[in-house]
Amino acid sequence: MDIFQTLAGGVGQLADPMVWVMILIGTVFGVIAGALPGIGATLGYGLVLPFTFVMSPEHAVAFLLSISVGVMYGNSIPAILMGVPGNPSAVLTVIDGHTLFKRGEGSLALGVAFVAALGAQFISILFFVVLVVPLTNLAYVFLAPELFALLLLGMVAIVSLTGKNVLKGLLAAAFGLGIGIVGLDPINLTARFDFGFRVIRSGFEIVPVVIGLLAVSELFRMTRQVYQWENLSGVTKKNKFPPWSKLKPTIPAILGGTVVGTLVGAIPGAGATPAAMIAYQQAQLFSKHPEEFGNGSIEGIAANEAAQNASNSGELIPTLALGIPGSGSMVLLLSALTVHGFIPGPRMTEARPELLYAAIAGLLAATLFLVLTGWWMASLMLKAVTLNRSGVIVFSLAVVILGVFSLNGRIFDVAAMIVFGLIGYFMLRYGYSTAGAALAVVLGKLFEQNLRQGLSLTRNSWGEFFARPITATVVAIAVIIFLIGIYRQFRLRQRMRG
């Protein structure tokens, strides 16, 4: 299998009209799922999975991947317009995008998100095709110590999310880390901090906790005030696509985000959220205006959107090439394929290369569809400012509660989500970063697990652990970025005080 054959195979799949039908339905569903707080790709996949059992495997893959593309684009819309991330990877788009919206520059924020998301998606498909074989070899090289180093790099991105008070931000991250590692010890499987409750013996489900901290907390905070969005000064119903001169400065951030998103997304267990965080941090480091990050930076939006969209293609690499799912949604993709008799593993696409072609077709056609209709969909959402704000908040809560219950059918997950939403409400009020906490929750379990399992691999030797070339390099980069990040945060605060 070579690059041109693979690309041609993907385009060839589009000759099937049924593939187009699946992709169009999947993309629209994905945009809606991405735009609804708390739904996202994993839950979106979970809801439609039963339908894929009656499809052919190629149609199922194209359908599910078009949902991913739609979700990653769609989650920027509520992030910018309402200040509520559609899912965790869009939280940085909230910080910068919603700020721009409140300044009356919502069209600019949406335009940047549009160009970054779809541009990165197109480029990353090419990366996917070119790199799928050598990157799968790299996936074999990433053992526990290397994964730990990569997760450390992701954790370090928390420094960019600490907000005005670095100490409070780090406390929030420590809280998230603690929540993430509640449950069974990864080495000895002894229960920790379960207080005798069987329901949390394996730990908290990540999706309800993260949705609680990020989305529900914001919904609770929004209930403090009653007003209509269209009454805010600066809010505009105009949906003029921004001129090229305003989008041009975002190109380096888009390209950087695309590379980071594809590569980080390719590492099993990483995914869109750490990819977006790392890309955001990188963009801030290299930006000529780092002080704008967190205050309406278009480069920040561009880097975040590019990385999370590019990670779609990145996640596919270990999933389809090795049978190792790159994220929760990829777990569900593989589940759908096992129903069709496939055995996840390195030989899956070797036996049926059409799966790879269908993946390319899904990503390509969904992106093309969004290029043609995505701005209109986002413009439609601009008209959402005329919706009753109180109604949107309450119905969003109802949808989120229903969605989280649908994950496992456990009311405990809903209760946990509401409790973490309340905790997140106080965190938002008093300057403790919910984004930092949520990132730490997502990465925490893997962080501890890979450190301790990695030490077992190196015969409990710290020296041997950190002397591994990839581990040492990535840890060194993480330490440097952490120190630069702390220094920059203090400089920014001093500038703001001055």
Next chain:
Amino acid sequence: MDRRFDLLFSVVVVALGIFVLVETQTIPDGVFVDPVGPRAFFNGIGAFFVVGGSSIVFRRGVQWFRGRDDAHEVPAEGSKDEPGIPSSGARSYGIVAICLGYVALWEPLGYLFSTPVFLVAALGAMGERRWLRLTVIAIAFTAVSYFVFAQFLNVRLPVGPLRPWFRDLGWVNI
């Protein structure tokens, strides 16, 4: 933000840190020994909570002691409310209580009865007063969402007292 609440929150952080440190000591060592162990991360987190929280308490305390007036409002470090629009923390706590009440009623009343109650109560708490319109919208949302999730997507939503009837209709099999 009100520095008194910020101070209180920081005290809670310190207390949480002490709790974590104490509770961590009850985690048993496992059969397999590794250099990190099952308690290291929690010990680190607990210690950081105590030190970090105490630092914030100390700083706030010094600022308060040295302050020349009794004004408790200090520059916000978290998300700010929209300026010029009245805000109410009580409303938010009310919404949280309504959500928790919804969770409590979910199984006994079932989705079809608890959801309209939740929607009407929450919208009422947000100041909506067109009760008939609210009720109609709430019932319509509940019916549509039940049909889509329970019947179409096969999500098992509880139906409460309607279970025998729905079972006879073949709509549920529990």
